[in-house]
Amino acid sequence: MKRTAFVKLILCYCFAAISMFLLLNTFGVKFMENKLMDRKKDELYNEASIIVTDYATEMVEQLRVIDNFLGTRIWIVSKDGTIVADTRSNAIGINITNLDANFLEQTFSENVYFKGIFTEPMLSVVVRIPYNYSIKGYVCIHMPMDSIRSESIYYIDVVNVCYLVFLIILFLIFLIIYYITVFPVRRITIVCSEYAKGNFDEPMEIRTNDEYRELANSVKYMADELKNLDDYQKKFVANISHDFRSPLTSIRGYAEAMRDGTIPYEMQNKYLDIILFETERLTKLTTNLLSLNSFDNKGTLLDLSSFDINAAIRKTAATFEGQCTKKRIVFNLEFSAKETFVDADIDKIQQVLYNLIDNAIKFSNVDSTIKVTTEEKGSKVLISVKDHGIGIPKDSIKKIWERFYKTDSSRGKDKKGTGLGLSIAKEIITSHDENINVVSTEGVGTEFIFSLKKTDY
Structure with missing residues (x-):
């Protein structure tokens, strides 16, 4: 079964949320209970210390107030272990050492359970009452363990509610992130599927700027x-x-x-x-x-050699003597030097010259001139073939290099062309790592210019 990115993200989100919830309730409760236990110990010890400091016989009523406020039970124990004061009264006279001989020797005791006194386990704190460098008695404060657990569960419930709110907010953020990140990918995938079917008009509709x-x-x-x-x-x-x-x-x-x-x-x-x-x-x-x-x-295989481009132009132009005579066209050959050597494949460059001059003759006006020039420019030689004829429509300039492309003028004035000559010329010049360009004005004429690498001989 195919799972989308959305489903995978939802599964990851649910797994993370459930894992965090289980960890929180498994280890969080125990952690919270231990923290509360430590805090309660400190609170009870502090209260016991205050009672010891202010100890007096008239404090019994005050102890009951503290008892009710803290939810604890307070004893005043004599030196021999007998309970002499109890905020609940029912343990007065009982000797603790008979129930637990080590109780008064410990500052903190957990799960204390004196048979007949407490009905549930207690957390107990024992603080000694000093008098003239000796121990006069003890203050014992007891708090039910269940109340501590209940408080820890309460805090965990609060945390769970906060966690639930956090998950909801996180889920909303997740949906926003999904819309921003995954939705565009899905849209692109759907559109690509349409393109694969040949429906190239399917809109993309991606509005993000990223x-x-x-x-x-x-x-x-x-x-x-x-x-x-x-x-x-x-x-x-x-x-x-x-x-x-x-x-x-x-x-x-x-x-x-x-x-x-x-x-x-x-x-x-x-x-x-x-x-x-x-x-x-x-x-x-x-x-x-x-x-x-x-x-x-396999690309164009070149047989590079150094040759005189001027001689190649003269030779190629001579082959069009008959066509030029019929249209009364004159060649004007202008070279920057008597000999200009280039590094190229002579046969393929002659093919380029042939195609360009053939085109120039086809679309030149009767009684016109075709100008072919060479010009040295740095490490390059620029070759130009310029006619005076019908020119190329502006909207066709970029298309003339396409195979079989013919302008309407071409089809009207000359039906012998194949529409491949310029494509071949561009392929040959490009294979030499050079450029070929065209400048044309409709009704005036056209000029083709290409470059070749110059050599000394």
Whole structure:
């Protein structure tokens, strides 16, 4: 059977309360009785001493007053042990030494029981009456043991009542502590269970401003990230299905048309070129997916070497000559030095340059310029690719690094992209422990800037 923290705390509370109650009533009564016994002894001895000091024959009536006030019985005993005065009168003339030979030699005696005199055990105090350096007699004061026990029980009852009140107050404090400490944990547990079921909209409702609030915020943040991941996965499947289905539909349509003779023989080469183009597009998409998957599984394996980044830029830019000619785009290459060496994986950096320049050409205006620059800054080299084109909407800036993400402008002006180029570029630059950033103004253009480690040669 599962026990909640609340049940465990209640059990611990009950165990502690019962244990304290049993200890209090088991050892407390005896402790209280011993303390009262000691106190009564002192009181009786003090009273007896006062009587001895003020001893006179006319004190019998005063002794009765003291007797009634203290609830005691007082004797005046002669030197030979005969009771000569008794506040209750019925023991006068009795010789104590005949009943207990050692009684007068003891200052304190407990459970004294003289047959025929007392009907219950007594606590007795004996004080000698001095006279001319000798003993003239004794003052004996007796108090019933039951009255001492009754008084100790009374005090224990008072303590028990106070203890009960204390337990009630403690229980209320316990409930408050439970509400402050355990309740938030239970609430977080319930909400986490809802999150595990996919219900990410369950409110957390933790109002305390402490560590529990921080934990709740962390869990909520995790839930939001999981929700985003879930949405991303759905979007990923939808995007990849779309990007595979479109070229496959074209390939199938043109292939069936050529097989059925719908496309004349003399025009088949044109559509075969389209089929080959779509096949290359699928191959590129598959290659990019495999690259990203390898980044996720084992990270990017780098083959670091020192190379001239300026030469790599010239080589990459040259591969886009045909595309630039169609859109009448001109490259403006500006380098801070004739040669600028960096420590990086040349193949992967060329892939980054290719993706960035390809993007720049796609979204540049006709008859525009693409500016590629390098600048040495401390131990780093900053590489910039800047176009003059449609730019990126402000609300899309943070999303462009997501896989398969395409802005509406991208889908409208260019349907050949996979939406993976920037994701791959960021993975490669991040694997070099460097940064890549973007600055864009919609309708003006976009600039991508990334850094690499500079070397001397």
